[in-house]
Amino acid sequence: MTAKIYIVGMGDDGLDGLTGHAKSKVRRAEVIVGSTPLLQRVPTDHPAERIVCDGGMQELELCVESLADRPTVMLAGGDPLFYGIARFLTDRIGKNRFEIIPHVSSMQLAFARVKESWDDAFLTNLAVQPLDRVVDVVRAAERVGMFTTEEISPSVVAESLLDRRIDYFNAYVCENLGTPNETITAGDLASIRGQEFSPLNVMVLVRRTGAADLPSGPAKRRLFGNPDDYFLQSRPKRGLLTPCEVRCIAMAELEIQSNSVVWDVGAGSGALAIEAAAIAREGVVYAIEMDVEDYNLMIENAQQFNVPSLIPVHGQAPEAWAELPDPDAVFVGGSGRMVPELVAGAISRLKDGRIVVNVSSPDNLVAVQAVLAEQGFVSDVRMINISRGLQQLDRVRFEALNPSFLVIGYRESAS
Incomplete structure (x- = not known):
């Protein structure tokens, strides 16, 4: 042997x-x-x-x-x-x-030195991962640990992040860990930029409490189905934005035309409403949102995407839509008990178009189907499970998004 x-x-x-x-x-x-x-x-x-x-x-x-x-x-x-x-x-x-x-490992030591948990951190090695790809993941991360290289030093990383307006992390550079020359440098990214460090270092980034994700600001945007990180999002509510894969299906089922009148009820930071407005450029999209923080983020996002047909409406449905023109298409998103009631009110105003409801609980799914049936609507249901590939170390792992249901409703004569 x-x-x-x-x-x-x-x-x-x-x-x-x-x-x-x-x-x-x-x-x-x-x-x-x-x-x-x-x-x-x-x-x-x-x-x-x-x-x-x-x-x-x-x-x-x-x-x-x-x-x-x-x-x-x-x-x-x-x-x-x-x-x-x-x-x-x-x-x-x-x-x-x-x-x-x-x-x-030196990565464990680095997180121990800065007294941060690393069980949910994004860990990477810049010797094997392109910096641009790493920056896109860092944008939405809570904690990051990275092995830098002599060419891609902590200073270069800080410069790259700041160039993309990602300035909401505290940074730690842990040099020569476990040796008599061990040094920990702490600061914001602006203070790390321009400094020189030992080649033997680990860089740790920790998001500041409450910091919102900044959009990546692409030069080219899609008509719809833009990646989630193209939109400003409220950090405590991250994940409530309708994911781009779900948005693509919802937009197709809404059958929006260039001159459609669309309601987005519970628009959040406006991802779906903005993309609907990109299609209905000769129509109008009313994005109804009661939360003042999300409403303001929606306005900023709309400016980034240049969609003049979008009209943000700050208020609580159904009162907020009382003076709005009847819609050709309605999207309702949410997880609260009010969703079935909002669906009932919206379809009473709907023309010969479609309503699409995004819910996350089976209880709301059943309740929405019941409301549609009572009003003589046909309903189709899609259960959507999406997992996205995430480069972790030198392999791909899949990160599952929360499953959701799309309920599509329409009058049989309009099918």
Whole structure:
């Protein structure tokens, strides 16, 4: 049976920082493999044969395949499975050949130093991820941990974020973690910009409480189905904006024409109303919203998208639509108990058009269907489950959005 190779994670404090189990494997090793800096942390009087491997993953794979069947330790920095060598080697050679003994990663140390949880943080490595893609994810994140590079330093990251008006994070640059030269620099992004840091650093970003996401400000916009981060959103209510995939289906089912009169009841920060106004440029879209913060965000979003046919209406339905002209299409979004009542009131004013209702609870789904049936409307239902791919470390994971129901109502004569 071929002897296992022990991949041992090591910090800058060398053998002193290892667990008893890890130390015992190093003491008993007849062969120790690692980069020059890692091998230098092993006492010179250790009798094991040392194999220097500074040439990257491919050289490391060849080295492993050439090893004799002797007790062997392969040194790695921090946690070998966290942007380390272990995943590559186990994928290429097989898991049965190795046993992994992790050390605390520098990412863990960084979050510990700034006293922030990292269980919900976006973690990335700028050595393998394009900065532009990372910035788009950072825009909507609560916490971020990133390994920077000499070319893409914390200063460059700060500059890139500020260029996109993303200035609502506190920043920490954690240098030389676990060594006597350890330094933590804290500040806002403007203060980090222009500073120089050690190449061995982890940058941590923490969103300031209550900060709203800023839109990404694209040069080209779609007629509808624009990404969610193109719109200003109230941070405490993030996720209440109708997701772009749901918006696409809703817009198709509303059958909006260039001269349509549209009501968006419970418009929030205005994503659907704005896109409806882009289609109904010769008509008018009334976006009804009672929350003053969302109403103001809607106005800002409408200015960004240049949709003159959009008319924001600040007020609570049904009173807010009392003086409005009858609609050709109605969209109702919300999760409260008032939704069925609002649907009943809206369809009493609806012409020969369609109503689309976005609800998240089965109770509201059943109640809305009942209201439509009472008024002689045909109803179709779509249950929508969307998962979006998110680049996490060097792999894609899928993040599920909250499932929702679209109830589409129309008079049978208008089908």
